[in-house]
Amino acid sequence: MKYLEQNKDITSLSNFKTPAVARYYFEVKSNDDVDKIFDVVTFAKNENLKVLFVWWGTNMLFAFDKFKGVVIKNCLEWWNYNEKSKILKTSSNDNIREIAESLEKDYGQDLWHRFIGLPGSIWGAIFGNAGCFWLETENNFVSAKVLDLSTGEIQTFDKQQMIFSYRTSLLKQYEWKYFLISADFDLSTKVEKYHSDVDNLYFREHKQPKWNTCGSFFKNPVVSLEWFKRDYPDYYSQDMKLVSSWFLLENSGLKWHRIWWAFFSPLHANFLMSDWSATSSDLLDLIDHAQKIVFNKFWINIDNEVRIITNF
Numbered sequence: 106m107k108y109l110e111q112n113k114d115i116t117s118l119s120n121f122k123t124p125a126v127a128r129y130y131f132e133v134k135s136n137d138d139v140d141k142i143f144d145v146v147t148f149a150k151n152e153n154l155k156v157l158f159v160w161w162g163t164n165m166l167f168a169f170d171k172f173k174g175v176v177i178k179n180c181l182e183w184w185n186y187n188e189k190s191k192i193l194k195t196s197s198n199d200n201i202r203e204i205a206e207s208l209e210k211d212y213g214q215d216l217w218h219r220f221i222g223l224p225g226s227i228w229g230a231i232f233g234n235a236g237c238f239w240l241e242t243e244n245n246f247v248s249a250k251v252l253d254l255s256t257g258e259i260q261t262f263d264k265q266q267m268i269f270s271y272r273t274s275l276l277k278q279y280e281w282k283y284f285l286i287s288a289d290f291d292l293s294t295k296v297e298k299y300h301s302d303v304d305n306l307y308f309r310e311h312k313q314p315k316w317n318t319c320g321s322f323f324k325n326p327v328v329s330l331e332w333f334k335r336d337y338p339d340y341y342s343q344d345m346k347l348v349s350s351w352f353l354l355e356n357s358g359l360k361w362h363r364i365w366w367a368f369f370s371p372l373h374a375n376f377l378m379s380d381w382s383a384t385s386s387d388l389l390d391l392i393d394h395a396q397k398i399v400f401n402k403f404w405i406n407i408d409n410e411v412r413i414i415t416n417f
């Protein structure tokens with residue numbers, strides 16, 4: 106197919122930077138390219154090839170050396186903020202951290218202050234309803250324009266249709282059905298379920314590692330264990346019935362634990378990291394090891410929040 110590059114090095118596309126190549130590769134740089142996505146996806150379907158969309162790659166681990174399907178990299182970036190109406194219009198690959206910083210610096214608009222330091226794209230934030238200290242992407246969301254990958258139609262979804270809840274949305278529930286093109290937010294009113302006075306800039310700077318990581322690797326597991334609530338009340342959220350994965354890993358001695366070039370950060374036990382020479386198997390071995398150690402100590406299973414992308 107004429108739009109596609111072959112055997113493209115995609116190492117830099119995941120934040121873990123493990124060596125990886127894609128059999129086919131396509132970049133979406135303009136609205137004209139959006140029209141081509143449906144053709145590329147249809148080609149992949151006809152050839153029985155898997156499709157992988159990549160945005161900022163801050164939430165995915167490539168568990169392969171060569172991806173046997175088609176990688177589609179979104180490069181759509183433009184956004185604007187109307188100071189009068191306070192409506193923010195974004196394209197899906199805009200970086201949410203950069204927007205939040207510019208809103209504050211250039212427009213004195215601080216409603217997205219807690220997103221300063223949140224890596225990734227508008228897509229990633231909407232897809233997983235990303236949240237920082239209780240500010241969630243859904244809060245000021247108005248609508249999104251999406252491409253339906255099965256029909257090629259462009260549709261608009263409002264907030265109700267997006268069915269947001271904790272770290273999820275319609276887009277996550279119907280995986281690979283939609284490609285997000287753009288989204289609008291209304292920043293005229295503060296909307297929050299819970300308030301937080303956390304200094305997120307200090308927290309990001311001092312409590313979280315940077316570079317080759319995809320943030321918290323494991324989800325906080327949902328459990329209802331009486332002994333855990335009794336013995337560790339500070340690490341159990343009554344509202345959401347969640348146990349802190351950070352606590353489980355830290356207390357299983359996994360902080361700073363290393364297998365070859367993969368390790369858990371000394372700053373935050375739930376941040377899986379890779380050195381520059383790490384391969385995906387170093388990371389996968391460490392993930393497997395951590396799950397076993399935590400289970401042996403606490404009898405709790407921990408699952409990955411970061412998506413592990415395979416060829417199957």
Ligand SMILES: Cc1cc2nc3c(=O)[nH]c(=O)nc-3n(C[C@H](O)[C@H](O)[C@H](O)COP(=O)(O)OP(=O)(O)OC[C@H]3O[C@@H](n4cnc5c(N)ncnc54)[C@H](O)[C@@H]3O)c2cc1C
Pocket residue numbers: 120157158159160161162163164165223224225226227228229230231232233234235236237276277279280281282283284285313314315318319320321412414
């Ligand atoms: C240092 C650090 C700190 C972080 N802190 C936070 C935090 O505080 N709160 C928080 O919520 N998150 C946090 N994250 C996680 C990350 O910022 C978010 O998950 C982000 O929204 C991901 O955006 P992205 O553009 O990088 O997505 P990508 O990683 O590029 O993609 C996200 C996933 O979407 C999948 N995907 C893409 N297109 C489709 C499609 N059409 N259908 C189905 N699946 C698709 C991809 O395969 C991928 O698995 C942190 C990450 C890092 C590195």
